[in-house]
Amino acid sequence: RAKEQGKARYEIFDRAMYAEAIHKLQIENDLRQAAVGQEFHLNYQPIVSLDTGRIIGFEALLRWMHPERGLISPSQFIPIAEETGLVVPIGEWVLYTACSQMKQWQTQFSHPPAKLSVNLSLKQLREPDFLERIDRILTETEIAGESLNLELTESMLMDNVEELIFVLGQLRARNIRLSIDDFGTGYSSLSYLHRFPIDYLKVDRAFISGIGTGGKSRQIAATIISLAHQLGIKAIAEGVETPTHLQNLQALNCEEAQGYLFSKPLDLAAAESLILTNPQW
Ligand code: C2E
Ligand code: MG
Ligand code: MG
Numbered sequence: 583r584a585k586e587q588g589k590a591r592y593e594i595f596d597r598a599m600y601a602e603a604i605h606k607l608q609i610e611n612d613l614r615q616a617a618v619g620q621e622f623h624l625n626y627q628p629i630v631s632l633d634t635g636r637i638i639g640f641e642a643l644l645r646w647m648h649p650e651r652g653l654i655s656p657s658q659f660i661p662i663a664e665e666t667g668l669v670v671p672i673g674e675w676v677l678y679t680a681c682s683q684m685k686q687w688q689t690q691f692s693h694p695p696a697k698l699s700v701n702l703s704l705k706q707l708r709e710p711d712f713l714e715r716i717d718r719i720l721t722e723t724e725i726a727g728e729s730l731n732l733e734l735t736e737s738m739l740m741d742n743v744e745e746l747i748f749v750l751g752q753l754r755a756r757n758i759r760l761s762i763d764d765f766g767t768g769y770s771s772l773s774y775l776h777r778f779p780i781d782y783l784k785v786d787r788a789f790i791s792g793i794g795t796g797g798k799s800r801q802i803a804a805t806i807i808s809l810a811h812q813l814g815i816k817a818i819a820e821g822v823e824t825p826t827h828l829q830n831l832q833a834l835n836c837e838e839a840q841g842y843l844f845s846k847p848l849d850l851a852a853a854e855s856l857i858l859t860n861p862q863w
């Protein structure tokens with residue numbers, strides 16, 4: 583009987599795995615079409631200086647408008663794009679589009695945002711011609727390296743440390759700024775964090791949303807912000823949703839923040855009207 587139960591469980595498991603595999607395959611096929619069919623666009627979320635309360639930059643966030651399924655969140659399709667390698671051409675499109683947009687803002691506005699942040703996948707960074715691609719994009723879009731901030735996740739810092747330090751150093755030599763995204767959720771080794779030429783630690787949303795709820799989140803956020811300062815770099819908080827979050831982050835001397843309290847990720851038109859009015863929070 584136990585054996586039969588086991589078998590039944592395997593069948594259910596198999597069916598679930600089968601359905602998941604089919605789903606992935608469909609997304610993968612659709613992703614291949616998406617680039618061709620112009621189904622991608624970028625949203626822009628303001629990054630605010632906690633010193634001045636003004637927008638100093640935007641983070642470009644990828645959006646996929648699927649013809650049948652509607653809007654699909656990047657957390658649903660980026661992992662599949664990473665598994666299949668499709669994240670390389672998709673990521674290149676994101677970089678090119680973000681940099682051209684930045685150039686246009688610099689031409690169009692008297693007070694353009696100082697930086698545009700773009701999320702990078704490990705697969706992109708590991709492409710043998712990654713630096714050439716970056717150079718080509720900077721040259722073609724005519725923006726300075728210092729206008730660009732690349733966001734990496736902690737898990738990207740895990741293997742092949744020496745090679746990575748070299749590539750990041752090359753980005754630094756182009757004045758490109760580097761952030762570690764979602765800091766505190768991965769497994770970066772504190773023993774070599776100081777060897778990476780990074781400019782920002784981005785405190786993960788999980789620790790910000792816990793501020794004021796009675797747990798240890800504030801202490802963890804405080805520790806990460808202080809770690810950044812000990813390393814001689816800046817801290818950014820993501821997922822700032824309430825005035826309580828903001829007050830705590832200001833008390834902790836966090837330099838920059840983004841989150842729904844200031845603004846959700848915006849489409850191009852809304853981002854541009856924000857740049858024009860340059861509000862102060
Ligand atoms: P991320 O880089 O950590 O981006 C921040 C995410 O938090 C965004 O989700 C943003 O919309 C969301 N967010 C910002 N403020 C708040 C807030 O106050 N409350 C809440 N609840 N959420 C907030 P999104 O746009 O769905 O992106 C999810 C993730 O997908 C990103 O996390 C990033 O890891 C990845 N991603 C997005 N665009 C790209 C891309 O172009 N390339 C790569 N490789 N990954 C991307
Ligand atoms: Mg990010
Ligand atoms: Mg993040």
Ligand code: MG
Nearest residue numbers: 764786787820
């Ligand atoms: Mg995040």
